[in-house]
Amino acid sequence: MTPKKIISIVSIAVISGLIIYGFVLITQIFSKNTSFDKQEIYVHIPTDATYEQVLDSMALYVTNLNRFEMVASKMNYPENVKSGRFLLTNGMNSYELVKAMRYNVPVKLAFNNQERVENLAGRVGSQIEADSVSLLKAFKDSVFLKENGFTEENILAMFIPNTYEVYWNTSAVKFRDKMIKEYRNFWTSERIAQAEKQGFTPTEATILASIVHKESVKKDERPRIAGVYLNRLRLGMPLQADPTVIFAKKKKDNDFDQVIKRVFYNDLFLNSPYNTYKVIGLPPGPIAMPDITALEAVLNPEKHDFIYFCASVDRFGYHEFAATLQEHTVNAKKYSNWINAQGVKR
Template structure:
């Protein structure tokens, strides 16, 4: 066999080997490399995680970590790690997994009905990387509060309940700064003017809205309740809002988990800046996070002459309104008799 034939045979063997290896390599790159039963699953890569840590995080979801690593090295992934939230889909190959780890998926972060900024920090901390402690620290940062005209009592007013698109690895400070931008966006010139027409600042409007929110779950009734409270403010009357007393009781005991269904007369005399039976004007901060309907109710209240209201025993969830004390006393007695008949103690 001459040299030319030998070279030709060797070349054919080498080419065949390369072709086979190429097919194997392509198969490894583009074959399914997942091992979870769900259709999709989110993977979270923490800030400052190194490549070894990333491999440990994704290992439960990757069928062959060596195959993944081979592709990751080819695509320079270890040198270009990025923290965030990533969506793995069942059936993805190694190439697709690496590409996915470069597409940070935002979180649809939602919050509402939080009674205190501490509760809010816990709620937000359960949805993004920043924990509740760092979030609460950022919310109460003295420089942030001073620069934006808030204090620790009223800072809850910054947070407008809604659903926000935000990256999972957003820091506590960046989340807080986004919320102050959303606050300014909500309190546009039109809403500020509406608040001013009621002799309220945006913060004061939020405080009043938090009381309206707690007074009624019936959204169609909130503008009427807002009108009553605004009437009392104009007259210089105490607001005499039971929800503020309930908040004062919880704050004094530092137990915001307790369920209080009834306020007694001796509760109305407790010393607290949140007791609107003992103090005129608004309390120092919101007693809860008011939703948009409660805020709008304060900005566009019903124009009425009612001064009093109490829970209705005939239309549960609603209230009976009165313009005179004698009329109110009749409504109040009816409600008191009913609640006594139910045996409600607290």
């Protein structure tokens, strides 16, 4: 065999080897490499996670971890690990998986109906990386509170119930700072003027809105209830709001999981700054997180002469309103008889 033929044979062998290697490589890169049954899943990579931690997480979702590692190495992923929330789709190949681990997918974070900032911290902490302890510490930071005109008692007023887009790995401080921006965006000059018209700061308006929110689930009735409380405040009357008594009882017992459906006469004498039967004016902070309809009800209350109201027995969820104590006594007696008949003890 001549040298020329030997060189030709070797060249063909090398080229064939490269073709085979290229085919194997392409197969490894572009063939399916997912092992989960769902259409899609999210992988959460903690802040400052190492590449080894990523591999531990990916091992749960890929068919061939070595194949993923090979492609990740070719794409310089081990040196560029990102923390966050990443979307994997069933059927992805290794190349697509590595690409997906570079795109941090935001969380649609939602909260409402929280009675205390502690509850809010728990609710938010269940949706992002920051835990409830770090969130609560950020919310109650004394420097932050002083700079923004809040106290530990009224900081819940800063949070506007809504759905927000945030990254899963958002820190507690960054989340808090985002919320104060959202608060300022909500309290436009127009809304601040509406609050001032009622004699309130935004925080005071939120405190009253929290009572209105708790008084009625009927959004169309809330402006009328707000009007009642504003009439009482103008007359120098105590608000006498049952939800504040319920809040005071829960706070005294340090048990916000208990369900209290009824306020009894003796409860009205509970010593608490939240008991608006004993304390004239607003309580020191919100008794719940009012939604926007309750806030708008306080900013745009119904004008009327009603001073009293109690739950209606004829229109479930609504209330009967009265301008005189005599009218209210009739309504209250009717409701008391009805609730006794239902056997409600607490």
